[in-house]
Amino acid sequence: MEIKYEYSRKRSEFGRPCSFSDLPAEVTVDIPPDPALAEDFIPQDPVDFGVQEGPVLAMHEVNTERAQVSIRGVNHVEGGWPKHVDPKNPELTTRYREEVEREEVYTKTVQRLGFVMEHYIRQNNTIDIYEEYFEEEEEEEEEEEHPSAKTINVIRDPNNPRRMATHLSWHPDGNRAVAVAYCSLDFQDSRKDLNSDSYVWDLEKPYAPELTLKPSSPVVTLEYNSKDWHHLLGGCYNGQIVYWDTRKGGLPMEMTPVEFSHRDPVYGAYWLPSRTGTECFSGSTDGQVLWWDIRKMSQPSERLVLDISRQDQLKDALGAISLDFAPVLPTKFLVGTEQGIIISCNRDAKTPPEKIANIFRSHIGAVYRVTRNPFFPKVFLSVGDWTARIWTEELMDSSSIMETKYHSSYLLNACWSPVKPAVFFTARSDGVLDIWDFLFHQKEPSLSLKVSNDPLLSLCSQDNGRIIGCGTKMGNVSLLEISPGLCTIRKNEKTLTSTMFEREARREKVLQDKYKERLLREQERLRAQPEQQEDPVQTFKQAQEDFLSSIKAERRRR
Numbered sequence: 001m002e003i004k005y006e007y008s009r010k011r012s013e014f015g016r017p018c019s020f021s022d023l024p025a026e027v028t029v030d031i032p033p034d035p036a037l038a039e040d041f042i043p044q045d046p047v048d049f050g051v052q053e054g055p056v057l058a059m060h061e062v063n064t065e066r067a068q069v070s071i072r073g074v075n076h077v078e079g080g081w082p083k084h085v086d087p088k089n090p091e092l093t094t095r096y097r098e099e100v101e102r103e104e105v106y107t108k109t110v111q112r113l114g115f116v117m118e119h120y121i122r123q124n125n126t127i128d129i130y131e132e133y134f135e136e137e138e139e140e141e142e143e144e145e146h147p148s149a150k151t152i153n154v155i156r157d158p159n160n161p162r163r164m165a166t167h168l169s170w171h172p173d174g175n176r177a178v179a180v181a182y183c184s185l186d187f188q189d190s191r192k193d194l195n196s197d198s199y200v201w202d203l204e205k206p207y208a209p210e211l212t213l214k215p216s217s218p219v220v221t222l223e224y225n226s227k228d229w230h231h232l233l234g235g236c237y238n239g240q241i242v243y244w245d246t247r248k249g250g251l252p253m254e255m256t257p258v259e260f261s262h263r264d265p266v267y268g269a270y271w272l273p274s275r276t277g278t279e280c281f282s283g284s285t286d287g288q289v290l291w292w293d294i295r296k297m298s299q300p301s302e303r304l305v306l307d308i309s310r311q312d313q314l315k316d317a318l319g320a321i322s323l324d325f326a327p328v329l330p331t332k333f334l335v336g337t338e339q340g341i342i343i344s345c346n347r348d349a350k351t352p353p354e355k356i357a358n359i360f361r362s363h364i365g366a367v368y369r370v371t372r373n374p375f376f377p378k379v380f381l382s383v384g385d386w387t388a389r390i391w392t393e394e395l396m397d398s399s400s401i402m403e404t405k406y407h408s409s410y411l412l413n414a415c416w417s418p419v420k421p422a423v424f425f426t427a428r429s430d431g432v433l434d435i436w437d438f439l440f441h442q443k444e445p446s447l448s449l450k451v452s453n454d455p456l457l458s459l460c461s462q463d464n465g466r467i468i469g470c471g472t473k474m475g476n477v478s479l480l481e482i483s484p485g486l487c488t489i490r491k492n493e494k495t496l497t498s499t500m501f502e503r504e505a506r507r508e509k510v511l512q513d514k515y516k517e518r519l520l521r522e523q524e525r526l527r528a529q530p531e532q533q534e535d536p537v538q539t540f541k542q543a544q545e546d547f548l549s550s551i552k553a554e555r556r557r558r
Contacts, residue, residue, distance in 0.1 A: 147435065147447040149482040152467070155206050157182055157475030159195040165471025167221040168460035172229050175462040177202050177210060178469060180477055183218035183237055185265070198222060198234070200246065203479075212250045215242050220265050226327075227277035231294070235266025241282050243294050253294075260299045262286050268323025273330055281325075283335055287317025289345070303352075306335060306343060310353035318343070324380070326372045332357075334380060336367030342382055344393060358396055362389060369414045369459075375421035375494060379501055383414040388426050388436075392505050399512075401504040404436065405443060412457055419465035420489050421497040427456035433470055435486060439496060446486070451478050 078087045085092050100106050155178075157163055167181040179200045196218045199209035213219065217238040225231040232244040234252075239262030242255040262284035269282040272291075279301075281291045291302035306317045322336035335343040344358040363384030373379040378393045382400075386407045389400035410429040417423035422439040423446075431452040434445040451470050458471035465487035468480045 147483055147486055149433075149435070149447060149449050149468075149480045149486075151451070151478050152481045153203070153206050153479040155180070155201050155477040155479070158199075158209070159197070159475075161194065162475040163194065163218070164473050165458055165475050165477050167219075167223075168458050168469045168471055168477065169222050169224050169232075170460060170462055170469070172224055172226045175464075175467070176204075178460075178477070179213075179222045179224065179232060180471065181219040181222040181234065182475060183220050183265075185220070194218070197250075200232075201477075211246055213244055213252075214250045215252060216240070216255065220267060221269050223269055223271060225271045225277060227271070227273070231271075231277075233269050233271060233280050233294075235262075235269040235282050235284075237265045239263055239266060239284060239286070241266065241269060241280070241290075241292055241297065243280075243297075254297050256292065256297045257299070262288060262290065264319065267321050268335075270323065270325040270333075272325075273327045281333075283320035283323040285319030285321055285338060287314055287319055289320065289323075289333075289335065291347075302347075304345065304355055305352065306337065306356070307353075308341065308343065308356060308359050310356060312352050321366050322369050324371045326374075326377050328377050329372075334370045334372065336362075336370040336382060336384070338366045340364055340367060340384060342367055342370055342380075342391070358393060360391055362391070362400065363387070368412050371415055373416055373421060374418055376498065376501060381414055381416060381424055383411045383426060386410060388414050388424070390438075390501075390504075392501065395505055395509060395512075399508065401501065401508045402438065402442065404434075404445075410455075412455060413459040415459050415461055417465045417487065418461055418463055419487055421494050422500070423465075423486060425459055425461065425468060427459045427470060429455040431456060431472070433459075433468070433480070435482065437486070439493065439500065447482075449480070451480070452476060 081087050081093070081096070085096050087093060157165070159182075163182040163184045165180050166183045166185065169179045171177040171179070177200055179198070181198050182195075183198075184194055196215060198213040198215070198219045200211040200213065202210040213222075213232070213234070215234060215236055217236040217240060219234040219242075220237055221235040223233045225233065230246045232246060234242045234244070236242060236255075238258070240255050240258060241261060242252045244250065245253050262282065263286040264284045266282050266284045269280060271277070272279040272281060276293075276295075278294045279291065280294065281289060281302075283289045287306050289304040289306065290300040293301055305312050305314050306320060307313050308318060309316055318337040318339050318341060320335045321338050324334040324336075326332075331348040332344065332346050335345060337343065340361065340363040342360040342362050343356055344360070345355050346357045347355060349355040349357070360382075362382050365385045367382050367384045369381075369383040371381050373381070380391055380393075382389050382391065386409070388404045388411055390402040391400050395401070404426070407428060408430075409432075411426050412429055413427040415425050417425070420437070423435065423437045426434045426436065426445075428434065431450060431454055433449045433451050433456060435447040435449075437446045440446065452472045452474075454472040454474045454476070456470050457473055458469075458477075460469045461467070462469075466481060468482060470478045470480065472478070
């Protein structure tokens with residue numbers, strides 16, 4: 001390598017600190033401007049610069065894995081025995097106990113532990129830690145909150161065209177799911193693209209059905225089996241009865257033959273509390289009530305014709321449009337008919353005519369719903385025409401003991417609150433849900449809520465009475481959460497409700513007796529007077545004037 005320049009310094013100067021000093025400015029290079037280059041410059045005026053100082057963000061999606069829950073059983077076996085002793089053999093266990101009890105160690109141990117046990121028993125009996133010292137003092141009542149309800153979810157029919165949500169059934173295991181029956185009940189609905197599927201919806205995932213039920217005909221009613229949660233019972237539009245096992249998918253396990261099934265749509269189907277949990281019964285507008293066993297659905301096990309003349313003639317039978325069964329009365333059930341009559345039936349009667357126990361002439365039109373009170377099974381609620389009425393089986397051949405006001409729209413469904421004996425819900429054709437509490441208000445509902453613009457067809461409450469499901473004509477199921485005051489039972493509320501029902505029943509009985517007495521006096525008066533011919537023209541004019549005056553009064557009131 002060729003050395004161009006060599007730097008040299010004394011050894012003593014290595015590592016010495018630098019010494020800086022102020023010196024005057026010195027021009028090293030001076031480049032004068034060239035006028036010839038001025039033409040090459042392009043002036044830019046103004047010059048804009050954009051500066052973004054905000055942080056740059058990115059959007060990310062995270063989907064957590066859902067834990068798969070499975071039902072498992074644990075079998076607890078009696079333990080603590082020696083290997084040579086079989087705990088299932090009573091002779092061996094008895095012999096072993098006698099051997100142990102004869103040992104001296106056993107006697108000493110029992111004596112030693114006996115003193116300790118006696119000490120703690122005496123200690124527990126000395127004072128009652130659960131004693132209530134202020135039973136006589138009334139608890140301070142909390143401030144009454146205003147009744148309210150809010151919509152927490154809406155489940156929509158995933159098919160087009162939309163169908164009616166005709167029935168709801170909550171899953172018995174904590175109401176975690178709801179089965180919805182979808183069917184079009186319009187007369188001669190000839191749309192060919194109507195889907196016949198019904199669905200089971202999981203409330204935690206309401207945007208897609210948990211299970212799709214695929215019947216041969218649209219399902220009008222669905223009901224869970226309270227004994228076997230996996231079994232679903234369905235009544236079809238063509239009259240067949242079908243059941244599913246939800247563990248094995250959405251295809252039916254078995255269905256009844258068409259020739260032995262109902263001839264009209266099945267509007268009610270319920271499971272019976274039998275020992276096997278496989279028996280059920282159904283009602284239809286063909287005038288029959290049929291009993292079935294899902295182990296053998298080739299033909300019904302029993303049949304009842306709803307002929308109130310007790311002649312057992314199918315041609316004179318009344319069509320069943322609603323059905324109710326309470327497990328506390330395992331042999332009795334109620335049938336609401338298209339003709340406005342409620343029939344109380346008893347399955348234990350010897351002959352079919354005797355099975356029709358009582359008849360209640362209730363409504364002008366069809367009885368869309370009839371349901372027993374969960375606290376007082378002899379008291380039941382019916383819905384038809386423009387009113388909801390409360391009846392008792394203790395009064396035969398009489399009118400209802402209580403009723404709501406006449407609404408301007410039809411009432412299509414109703415249900416009792418499972419936790420408050422005097423609270424019930426009614427669904428109207430104008431999409432309004434009314435919540436009644438007869439202990440406090442009998443002329444007006446405690447709460448009226450506009451749920452939908454479409455008629456409300458189905459209504460069902462959860463076991464805790466907090467969530468109410470409302471199905472509409474367009475297939476939407478709205479889940480409403482009501483305020484705690486409407487789903488929390490108060491002190492002595494059951495006793496007060498019982499007293500109210502008894503008082504109204506006595507009042508109705510007195511009015512019925514007075515009406516019969518007046519009717520007898522009127523008949524005697526007519527027999528004593530000579531017969532007078534009424535002028536039909538004058539009677540018609542009087543009826544017409546009364547009718548028009550009532551319409552004008554209603555218009556002025558509105």
